[in-house]
Amino acid sequence: MSVTIDITGLPPERISVVPSPLGELGMTLHALSEPGHHPELQGWATAVSARLEPGLADRLCEADFLWRTTFSDVFAPFAGIPGGRAVPGATLAEELDLLDKLTDEQFVHAALEFTCQHRYDVPEAGPLEDPAARRRALELAAARGTVQERFTRRLLADPPAVRAWLRQLLRDCDDAFFADIWARVQxxxxxxxxxxxxxxxxxxxxxALSSLSSAVSVDEEAGIVTVDKLLVGRTATGDGGLVLVPTSLGRPHVMVLHRFGWQPSISYPVSGSRPQAPSVEQLTRRLEALAHPVRMRLCRHLARAPHTTSELADAHGMTPPEISRHLSVLKKAGLVTTRRRGRYAQHQLDLSAVARLGSDFIEGVLR
Structure with missing residues (x-):
């Protein structure tokens, strides 16, 4: 599973690396509403939340599905500007002006991502123009609760009013806490x-692209950028460009904007000391390797001390070839190391790799 970007014919000058104050504000709001995704920021999130004025906190609750359950493309309005060559603004005010340039249909589609009411990377009639899509959006919003349903009804009835409400909410967030954060991370x-x-x-x-994250790979001959994620999607730069947006608060998320008709962009966490999570394929291999009861029992021995294949065969009442097959699976998953001691090969569980499985799984599914 992955998201691919067709970059055939894309010249280097149409690749832009630009920080986004609006994008970082979206990441900030996400970290505040989902501190479990960002355990290293929990202390900061608690402190900021405690200082929020009650009225602002209530308004944030009205729209938090725009940044809690998904990262809405309303935080990347540059990508929706016709021509596919726009980049994020230098200031939050400039980016909010870009938000105003989106059509009502673009804004409604982006704001309704939480309903999963349409395919993201293919053209579909929107709820402003298609009664069936409108009914479906309302049904899905109602299934998510009264707050989402109320927001969706307001959005479909008067998109410009909701856009103005959201713009004011984001400006108030800037005054309350984000201006200080942006001054620090910019x-x-x-x-x-x-x-x-x-x-x-x-x-x-x-x-350049591979340096963004271990999740990003490039096949220049095929003209494809692949981002390793637990979803399937595709997009293309066409005659437009590709925008790379660094984020300070976004780890572990690597976000790929691949909405149909919008300019592709990749939002990536800036370099840090934390090790990169394994690929989805590697993570799947490790979990499958540990799912077998025999291999679980082998891990018990291998965690305590190095053992030879023959020792393990004797301990488990199995033949050496049977043990070798199970060890091969564990080694391919990167969970067991082998070293030679004279004539003997000793196997041992890589405790650090096993200890990281929980955090690697969380980072993999959140990526």
Whole structure:
């Protein structure tokens, strides 16, 4: 599973690395509403939430599904500007102006992502123009609760009013807490953008894009960028560009905007000391390797001390070839290491790899 971006014919000058204050505000709101996704930010999130004025906190609750259950594309309005060449604004005010340039249909589609009411990467009639799509959107919103249903009814009845309400909400967030956050993280994001741009100029496309995350790979011959995620999607740059958006608060998320008709973009966490999570394929292999009862029992021995194949065969009442097959599965999953001691090969469980499985699983599904 992955999201692919067809970059056939894309020249380097149409790849832009640009921080987004509106995108970072969206990440900030997500971290506040889902601290479990960002355990390293829980103390900060608690402190900010405690300082919120009650009226602002209530308004945030009215729309938190725009950044809690999904990261709505209303936080990337540059991508919806016709021509596919726009980039994020330098200030939050500039990006809110870009939000105003979206059509009502674009805004409604992006704001209704939480209903999963349409295919994201193919053209479909929207709820403003199609009565059946409108009914379906309301049904799905109602299934999510009265708050979402009320918001959806307001949105479908008067998109400009909801857009103005959201714009004011985001400006109030800027006044209350985000301006200070942006002043702190903007230099880091700008420095990362300069570094990636220079990497693109000096080392080329593959080196620059692959440096974003271990989840991003490039096949220049095929003209495909692949982002390893637990979903399937596709998009293409066509005559437009590709925008790379660094984020300071977004880890572990690597977000790929692949909405039909919008400019593709990748939002990636800036470099840090945390190790990258394994690929979806690697994670699946590890979980499947541990799912077998025999291999679970082998891990019990291998966690305590190194053992040879013959020792394990004797302990489990199995033949050495049977043990070798199970060890091979564990080794391919990266869970067992082998080292030679004279004539003997000893196997041992990689405790650090097993200890990371929980966090790797969470990061993999949240990526």
């Amino acid at each position: 230099p880091q994001l700008a420095a990362d953008a300069r570094h990636r741009t220079e990497l693109l100029r000096r080392k080329g496309l593959t080196e």
